[in-house]
Amino acid sequence: MTLSHRHHPRGAILLSLVLILGVVGTAVLFLLAQSNLSGVTDTSDQGKSLTARAVVLGCLDEALIQLSKNASYSPATIVTPTATCTSTVTNTGGSNRTVQLGYASGAVTRRITATLSVSPVVVTGVMEQ
Secondary structure (H helix, E strand, C coil): CCCCCCCCHHHHHHHHHHHHHHHHHHHHHHHHHHHHHHHHHHHHHHHHHHHHHHHHHHHHHHHHHHHHHCCCCCCCEEECCCCEEEEEEEEEECCEEEEEEEEEECCEEEEEEEEEECCCCEEEEEEEC
16 A cells, blocks of 8 residues: 655645735734824824914913003913913013913923014014924
């Protein structure tokens, strides 16, 4: 009795095809998961940036209110119910002022420079950074 061994090339081809499709499918899933995580991170950073912008604009509002009451108002910080902003108010001559405000939260920093006149308060320019 002789034992014979037969090769079935169709099985090897099928196995190779399944392995190749598995690797390609895994790579596609990995890329999709990575792009979704990047999108979530971008959305989170945009939300933090918009929140910081709202905070620094609130500080500008407070500065304008205080300058309407006292033209020599010049604090180092402005405290609102939601945050504390750094502040520099510069008298640029007569009733003209430049107000520089900043707010930082983690990796997000927003700055605003406003030019205005007091008595009455009239904002002539605002630049965001």
